[in-house]
Amino acid sequence: MTDPLSPRALRLRDSGFKLTHARLTVLAALEAGDGHITSAALLEEVGRRDPGIGRASVFRTLDLFTRLSIIRPTYMGGSVAPTYVLMPDGHHHHIICMNCNRVFEFEDCGLDALTHALEGRFNMQITGHLLELFGICADCKNAPFKDEDA
Amino acid sequence: MTDPLSPRALRLRDSGFKLTHARLTVLAALEAGDGHITSAALLEEVGRRDPGIGRASVFRTLDLFTRLSIIRPTYMGGSVAPTYVLMPDGHHHHIICMNCNRVFEFEDCGLDALTHALEGRFNMQITGHLLELFGICADCKNAPFKDEDA
DNA sequence: TTAGATGCAAATAGTTTGCATTTGT
DNA sequence: ACAAATGCAAACTATTTGCATCTAA
Numbered sequence: 237m238t239d240p241l242s243p244r245a246l247r248l249r250d251s252g253f254k255l256t257h258a259r260l261t262v263l264a265a266l267e268a269g270d271g272h273i274t275s276a277a278l279l280e281e282v283g284r285r286d287p288g289i290g291r292a293s294v295f296r297t298l299d300l301f302t303r304l305s306i307i308r309p310t311y312m313g314g315s316v317a318p319t320y321v322l323m324p325d326g327h328h329h330h331i332i333c334m335n336c337n338r339v340f341e342f343e344d345c346g347l348d349a350l351t352h353a354l355e356g357r358f359n360m361q362i363t364g365h366l367l368e369l370f371g372i373c374a375d376c377k378n379a380p381f382k383d384e385d386a
Numbered sequence: 387m388t389d390p391l392s393p394r395a396l397r398l399r400d401s402g403f404k405l406t407h408a409r410l411t412v413l414a415a416l417e418a419g420d421g422h423i424t425s426a427a428l429l430e431e432v433g434r435r436d437p438g439i440g441r442a443s444v445f446r447t448l449d450l451f452t453r454l455s456i457i458r459p460t461y462m463g464g465s466v467a468p469t470y471v472l473m474p475d476g477h478h479h480h481i482i483c484m485n486c487n488r489v490f491e492f493e494d495c496g497l498d499a500l501t502h503a504l505e506g507r508f509n510m511q512i513t514g515h516l517l518e519l520f521g522i523c524a525d526c527k528n529a530p531f532k533d534e535d536a
Numbered sequence: 537t538t539a540g541a542t543g544c545a546a547a548t549a550g551t552t553t554g555c556a557t558t559t560g561t
Numbered sequence: 562a563c564a565a566a567t568g569c570a571a572a573c574t575a576t577t578t579g580c581a582t583c584t585a586a
Contacts, residue, residue, distance in 0.1 A: 254560050256566060275550075290568040295551060305484060305520055309461035311452075311468055316576060317550065318461050318468070326520075331510060334455060340508055346500055347517075354519065358490055360481060362521035367497075369504065370455055370476075371512035404585050406541060425575075440543040445576060466551060467575060 242267065244306050251304060258293040259300070261285050266307065271322040272339065274315065305364050313337030326364030333373035340373070392417065394456050401454060408439050412447040416457065421472040422489065424465070455514050463487025476514030483523035490523070 241249070244263055249255050265281040266273060273281075275298065282289050298320060301307045305326060309318035314337060321328050327347075331340040351362050391399070394413055399405050415431040416423060423431075425448065432439050448470060451457045455476060459468035462482060471478050477497075481490040501512050 254565065256560070258567065288568080291550095292552070292569080293567060296566080303484060308518075308520075311459040311461070316459075316468065318466075331504060331508060331512065333510070334453060334513070340510070342504065342507075344500075350494075350496055351519065354481060354492065355521075357492075358481060359524040360483070360490070360521045361527065362481065362519050363484070364521075365517065365519040367515065367517050368458075369501065369512050369515040370458075371505075371510045371514075374509040377511065404540065406585070408542065438543080441575095442544080442577070443542060446541085 247304065247306065253300065257286070258289050259297050261289055262294055262297040262301075263306075266301075266320070266322060271324070271328075271341075272312070272319050274317055274319050276317065278320070308364075308366050310366065310368065312339065321366070323364050323366070327366070329367040329369075331369040331371060331373075333376055334370050335372055335376035338373055397454065397456065398450075403450065407436070408443040409447050409450075411435050411439055412444055412451075413456075416451075416470070416472060421474070421478075421491075422462075422469050424467055424469050426467065428470070458514075458516050460516065460518065462489065471516070473514050473516070477516070479517040479519075481519040481521060481523075483526055484520050485522055485526035488523055 241255070242263065244267070245255060245260060248259065248263075253259070261282055262278070265278055265285060268281070269277075275295070278298070279291060279294055282294055298307070298309075302309060302320075305323055307320040307322055308328065310321050312319045312332065313334075321330075327345065329342055329345050331342070332338070333340075345365075345367055347365060347367070351365070354360070355362050391405070392413065394417070395405060395410060398409065398413075403409070411432055412428070415428055415435060418431070419427075425445065428448070429441060429444055432444055448457070448459075452459060452470075455473055457470040458473055458478065459470055462469045463486075471480075477495065479492055479495050481492070482488070483490075495515075495517055497515060497517070501515070504510070505512050
């Protein structure tokens with residue numbers, strides 16, 4: 237229990253929320269993956285770490301983390317249920333193949349100038365962003381509407 | 387029945403799908419709004435235009451339009467069900483207030499250069515994008531965690 | 537003419553709630 | 562100590578399915 241608190245855990249605490257076992261377990265499960273996870277997979281992973289944690293707490297935690305911009309629900313092919321993406325420094329970028337639903341990530345987005353301009357224009361404080369590009373990946377350029385999963 | 391086909395209807399037809407009454411009604415309902423609509427609101431609007439159209443067809447049409455990048459599901463404040471946003475020229479941009487969930491739209495994103503660079507790097511054909519920025523709006527800068535709807 | 541699309545109603549996810557109990561600070 | 566958070570299981574909402582019928586091309 238004297239684990240070093242991750243930056244996100246600190247963010248949680250600094251926002252005035254309790255660092256409960258359930259929340260820390262959900263956070264650890266999120267951080268252990270590749271940064272993209274569905275609620276179903278997360279429930280499984282959390283259950284693996286501690287079967288005593290209830291479904292409802294996982295969903296409540298997902299809500300809380302979304303409000304804190306730690307994660308962002310996003311739509312990925314086929315399923316209606318969102319996939320939650322971790323927002324490493326408040327931002328995240330990827331390209332989704334509309335045909336096979338594979339996801340390709342990239343880092344550089346060059347949106348700092350735009351962000352700054354919009355802060356002035358709308359008098360908002362902008363804390364992060366999600367940029368999704370859509371298209372057809374190299375493998376799918378020939379075979380439209382196959383819709384296999386990644 | 388000799389209505390001028392909207393560009394999106396043409397896109398549908400050109401992709402090899404039938405221009406059915408149900409699909410055209412869903413499209414008209416989508417285009418009549420402000421570009422952001424939940425399935426519940428869409429079902430209502432479609433029902434108003436033609437009560438004979440079934441729920442399942444509306445959902446099937448939403449799937450199809452998503453595959454064609456005519457719309458893009460996105461998750462907005464609180465609700466689990468996605469909100470579908472029209473992608474006017476294949477792209478769409480907005481800012482969401484993390485506190486009150488209001489949405490502010492803007493047009494210019496300056497992502498052409500990035501898009502082009504990524505097409506080369508991943509050997510993909512990029513057809514559109516969705517850019518969401520998150521932050522706290524002018525009205526909410528003082529009052530955190532109120533969470534009223536827009 | 538006929539593959540593709542539809543409407544229906546029942547089935548299935550997926551998520552939320554109320555509440556008694558526990559826990560972090 | 563005590564407000565905040567939890568786990569449970571039941572309730573709910575949103576979406577999908579199977580299938581007989583219909584319709585756009």
